Amino acid sequence: MSVRPPDPPLRERWDRRMEIPLAVASLVFLAGYAVRILAGSHLPKAWVDLCLAVILAAWAVFGVDYAVRLRLSGQGVLRFVRTHLLDTVVLVLPLLRPVRMVNLYYRLQGRRDTPRFSLYARVMVYAGLSASLLGFAGALTVFRFERDAPGASILTFGDSVWWTCATLATVGYGDVTPVTPMGRLVAVGMMACGLALLGAVTGSFSSWLIQVFTREDEREDEQRPPGGSPGA
Structure with a gap:
């Protein structure tokens, strides 16, 4: 039953x-x-x-x-x-809890019929907070496994934070890189999360811009005299 x-x-x-x-x-x-x-x-x-x-x-x-x-x-x-x-x-893996914030972006996509800037702004704020918390957690994990590894270039927590920022931003300078298996596994996850967060922010900002431009076009059409042309 x-x-x-x-x-x-x-x-x-x-x-x-x-x-x-x-x-x-x-x-x-x-x-x-x-x-x-x-x-x-x-x-x-x-x-x-x-x-x-x-x-x-x-x-x-x-x-x-x-x-x-x-x-x-x-x-x-x-x-x-x-x-x-x-x-x-x-x-x-509780350190990945900030990743759940990205779900908000996809939930908001179901409400595109009535978009409001406050919603899109909220997505960008949440994505920024998620990136900060996730980056901090990733930096801690990489620092834990890399600081005592032979041949490691990430020797201080500052090095780990710098590497995390470059990885989340998908820049990848390569001046410091993880050498341990766990560090590289974390790097793969950070790359994927960085792409997802950037996609959420970029998509929300683009949707807001399209909304603004559409409203401006509708306002111009309403103010245009009947029978008039755009070049008149």
């Missing part, structure tokens, strides 16, 4: 209620991870354990949210994983 899916408002209420807790948990997770990477060797063991506890607690919040959304979906586990692949990847 199949389980009847719950009403959509119930899922929507859960999503709205979890927006702030998930955002806070994401920042807490990132902060704990950053402290462990940047100051782990200089911290007392008690502080290191505290950072680990904070990271695990934030991860638990992500897991509870995923489980509740799975239950509310009324779908089987395998089907839910297939239809929410990005959410599943983010659960396994």
